[in-house]
Amino acid sequence: MDNHLTTDFDEACFLVDLSNVVRNRRLGEPGARSLKRLRLLVEAAKSLARDPDVKLYLVADRSLRHGGRREFGDLGDIRQLGSWVRRGLVEELADADDRLLELCELTGIPVITGDRFRGARGERPWLQGNTDDFLEPVPGPAGTVRLIPVDMGVAHASAISMKLEEDALKKQGLLDARRRPRFDLVSRNWRCEDRRCTLYDTTKGSAALLPRVRRSSPTCEMHGGVLVDDGPRTATVQLKLLLDGELKGRFTLENGTKVPVGRAPGPGGIALHGLIPADRTNGLSRVHVDLRISDGVVHVLDRSRYGTTRWRSAAGRGGPGRWRRLGTAEERFGGGDELQLVDGVVLARSGRRFPTELAQEWQRRGPLPPDAADVTRMH
Numbered sequence: 001m002d003n004h005l006t007t008d009f010d011e012a013c014f015l016v017d018l019s020n021v022v023r024n025r026r027l028g029e030p031g032a033r034s035l036k037r038l039r040l041l042v043e044a045a046k047s048l049a050r051d052p053d054v055k056l057y058l059v060a061d062r063s064l065r066h067g068g069r070r071e072f073g074d075l076g077d078i079r080q081l082g083s084w085v086r087r088g089l090v091e092e093l094a095d096a097d098d099r100l101l102e103l104c105e106l107t108g109i110p111v112i113t114g115d116r117f118r119g120a121r122g123e124r125p126w127l128q129g130n131t132d133d134f135l136e137p138v139p140g141p142a143g144t145v146r147l148i149p150v151d152m153g154v155a156h157a158s159a160i161s162m163k164l165e166e167d168a169l170k171k172q173g174l175l176d177a178r179r180r181p182r183f184d185l186v187s188r189n190w191r192c193e194d195r196r197c198t199l200y201d202t203t204k205g206s207a208a209l210l211p212r213v214r215r216s217s218p219t220c221e222m223h224g225g226v227l228v229d230d231g232p233r234t235a236t237v238q239l240k241l242l243l244d245g246e247l248k249g250r251f252t253l254e255n256g257t258k259v260p261v262g263r264a265p266g267p268g269g270i271a272l273h274g275l276i277p278a279d280r281t282n283g284l285s286r287v288h289v290d291l292r293i294s295d296g297v298v299h300v301l302d303r304s305r306y307g308t309t310r311w312r313s314a315a316g317r318g319g320p321g322r323w324r325r326l327g328t329a330e331e332r333f334g335g336g337d338e339l340q341l342v343d344g345v346v347l348a349r350s351g352r353r354f355p356t357e358l359a360q361e362w363q364r365r366g367p368l369p370p371d372a373a374d375v376t377r378m379h
């Protein structure tokens with residue numbers, strides 16, 4: 001279990017609203033609070049990400065561990081939670097909701113929760129009509145759990161924070177300020193000026209947190225001070241190689257590079273020879289595709305001899321889209337997209353997006369129409 005937990009956003013595939021999951025009586029066994037629900041969720045996350053090593057970033061309210069202890073059917077759950085918090089595998093705060101939304105906004109990593117965050121929509125207008133960033137755990141067959149994408153719907157104005165309704169201009173101001181994700185923040189390392197503080201120390205690996213944003217400055221959660229810029233953080237893109245849906249390899253691409261992928265692409269490339277059995281390399285060219293990562297956007301060029309490469313989006317609301325032929329020019333290879341090189345051999349990007357891609361997406365979304373608050377479409 002522990003090897004599926006991380007508080008390093010570079011590794012995390014999903015953010016988890018832990019209190020919400022542990023308290024969800026529809027999942028697994030009866031009882032008010034149970035950590036078994038998290039174990040079922042890990043299985044669901046593995047299968048959705050098609051990654052047996054999938055990593056989750058857990059955020060919990062302090063009250064999960066400290067309030068209502070008798071609600072746990074198994075007291076071992078409380079000890080387990082305490083151990084995870086001490087080892088930096090669970091981020092525990094007074095208000096987990098706010099932190100989850102902040103992390104999602106900063107990193108583009110999807111959130112697993114049953115909450116619709118109706119009360120947060122004034123401050124975070126990107127929640128309105130969102131269909132990309134939230135997954136809900138629901139009961140699956142034979143006591144399992146499934147994850148389904150959530151249409152957050154558009155909350156009625158009366159459900160949105162009262163203080164913002166009072167002042168439409170202020171609301172507009174917030175919209176503008178919040179529409180740009182802070183990739184300036186996620187692309188740097190940060191250091192707390194308190195010498196004993198290691199919360200943001202990236203040399204410590206999985207315990208390095210992403211700073212909290214207070215009055216638009218990165219701030220230490222524990223000491224409250226503004227954090228010091230500690231140099232650039234290497235921006236990377238994660239790539240998985242799947243054979244018939246099974247994970248065969250994992251690669252990291254760095255910004256500013258061009259990486260050929262194929263049977264035997266030569267130096268600097270990703271060689272698939274040896275990763276997939278010889279009888280499945282039929283039709284696989286020596287260099288099959290070029291991946292170019294520039295300004296945080298990944299581009300793909302089909303270089304296969306017979307033009308066999310297909311593209312699809314797998315992150316959509318209705319599940320994976322239809323395979324489409326790549327053109328002869330470079331195309332975008334976005335977060336959640338997949339490339340099929342030859343039958344059954346697929347390169348997949350995780351659902352999380354690169355900070356620059358996130359920024360572009362938000363710009364495309366634009367402001368909500370003025371009558372949006374009249375529509376109620378909750379699930």
Ligand SMILES: [Zn+2]
Nearest residue numbers: 192197220223
């Ligand atoms: Zn600190």
